[in-house]
Amino acid sequence: KQWYQRRVRGKLADFVVPGSSKKIVEDGEQALYTVTMFRKTLDAFKNNARERKFVVRDFTYSKEKIEQSKKEVTNLQKAKVKAYVPLIRWLKGNFSEAFVNWVHVKALRLFTESVLRYGLPATFMTAVLEPNKKSEKKLREKLYSMYGNLDKSAVEGPEMGDIPGVYMTGDYHPYVYFDINTSFVESAREF
Numbered sequence: 001k002q003w004y005q006r007r008v009r010g011k012l013a014d015f016v017v018p019g020s021s022k023k024i025v026e027d028g029e030q031a032l033y034t035v036t037m038f039r040k041t042l043d044a045f046k047n048n049a050r051e052r053k054f055v056v057r058d059f060t061y062s063k064e065k066i067e068q069s070k071k072e073v074t075n076l077q078k079a080k081v082k083a084y085v086p087l088i089r090w091l092k093g094n095f096s097e098a099f100v101n102w103v104h105v106k107a108l109r110l111f112t113e114s115v116l117r118y119g120l121p122a123t124f125m126t127a128v129l130e131p132n133k134k135s136e137k138k139l140r141e142k143l144y145s146m147y148g149n150l151d152k153s154a155v156e157g158p159e160m161g162d163i164p165g166v167y168m169t170g171d172y173h174p175y176v177y178f179d180i181n182t183s184f185v186e187s188a189r190e191f
Contacts (some may be wrong), residue, residue, distance in 0.1 A: 015041045034059075104177055113176045118150065128180070140173075147175040 018038035037045060045054045045070070114124045131139045151174035171177075 014044070016045065037156065089095055106180060110178060113178075117176060124176075143175055144173070150174050 015038040017036040020034070022034050024032045024034055026032075035045070049056045111122065115122050118124065129139065160179060
């Protein structure tokens, strides 16, 4: 957009082929354009473009380089297809182990947080709950009514916010709570 606006307001150079400016590709904030002109105006065009904050790069047409690039793309696509099946096999074999280790780290964190919060002896119950989206608020209220007496600093209710000196991500509850995101399991089923 800026390319066409700034180019129309002020000419970047004389002897530019009319209508030769074409957009090749656009990626978010940046775009690549091609412009055809005479060689004698190239330096003036580069200077004027730099003044208007455009980056100018020379391109020399070479049939050999283009053919080489096409061969590289073809070879990379073949290598991707060839590596896909072994990658999927490796992922299927190692995903479960990585997931088990991740849940184990969550369990260690739960134990540590429980001991730090409530002290020794470590007498607590661990549960994994997966509520529906509709019943999540109701479940939190029920848990708060059951375990609200465990932590006196959580007297303000379930939507309490941050407590100084306590390292927690998210909301603070009178019970120890950690979220286990399993959305990657559902997205893997789509494949």
